[in-house]
Amino acid sequence: MDTHAMGGxxxxxxxxxxxxxxxxxxxxxxxLTAVRRGRVLTVTGRFREPRSLLVRAIAERLASNxxxxxxxxxxxxxxxxxxxxxxxxxxxxxxxxxxxxxxxxSWLAERDVLLVLDGGEFLTPQALSWLGELLAAAPGVRxxxxxxxxxxxxxxxxxxx
Numbered sequence: 248m249d250t251h252a253m254g255g256x257x258x259x260x261x262x263x264x265x266x267x268x269x270x271x272x273x274x275x276x277x278x279l280t281a282v283r284r285g286r287v288l289t290v291t292g293r294f295r296e297p298r299s300l301l302v303r304a305i306a307e308r309l310a311s312n313x314x315x316x317x318x319x320x321x322x323x324x325x326x327x328x329x330x331x332x333x334x335x336x337x338x339x340x341x342x343x344x345x346x347x348x349x350x351x352x353s354w355l356a357e358r359d360v361l362l363v364l365d366g367g368e369f370l371t372p373q374a375l376s377w378l379g380e381l382l383a384a385a386p387g388v389r390x391x392x393x394x395x396x397x398x399x400x401x402x403x404x405x406x407x408x
Contacts, residue, residue, distance in 0.1 A: 268304055269297035269408050278305055278406055282361070282391055283312065286382055287400045289367060289392040292408030298393035299365050301408070305391060306363045313389070314359035322366030328377045331370070335362075352381055359387035367394030375399060 268275060269292075281288050282305060290298050303319065310317035320334045332351040364370070370378075379400055381388060392398055397405045 269301055274406075275304070279308060281404050281406070282309055282389055285389070285402060285404050287390045287392070287398065287403040288406065289394060289397050289403055290406045290408060291394060291396055293395070294408075295366070295393070297408055302363055302365055302391050302393045306361060309361055313361050314387075317361040317363055319363040319365065322364060322369045324369055325371060326366075326369050326374055327371045328374050331374050331377070352377070352384055355381055355388055356385040357387075358385065360389075362388055362390050364390060364392040364394075364398075367392040367398050368396065370398070 270278065278288065278290075278301075290301050292298050299321075306317040306319060318335060320331070322334075326334070335351060335355070375398055378390065378398070382390070382400065382402075390398075390400070397403055
């Protein structure tokens, strides 16, 4: 199954650096700080490639700041809770979470991880609600997302390209 075509996990090593970053060094520095200090940062803009490139570059730079690293989920189709929980079970280098949304939420509550959601516009309202529950239950989880618009989560900071 081609995860690039329908969504799923994209290992960090496949993120590539096909172009220059769509941010100045000052902007990048501010974004890195925003992720470290906040809980949710969403990079928005009209075109997917620059958004994806920027969030993956941020994730690569910050992965070592989290005990459990960075989990990159590329979302190319409608993703509900079940699909999101299943995708998290495929993250290279992370222990496999238990099955089910509630079990995955409890499992993630014990993690120190940067969750990168590349394609946030494809998340269902139920998945967004689950992410809100996750943030409330998991103090070590940070979310870095890219999408056409904000996720609408509490405390979210937005960077527009």
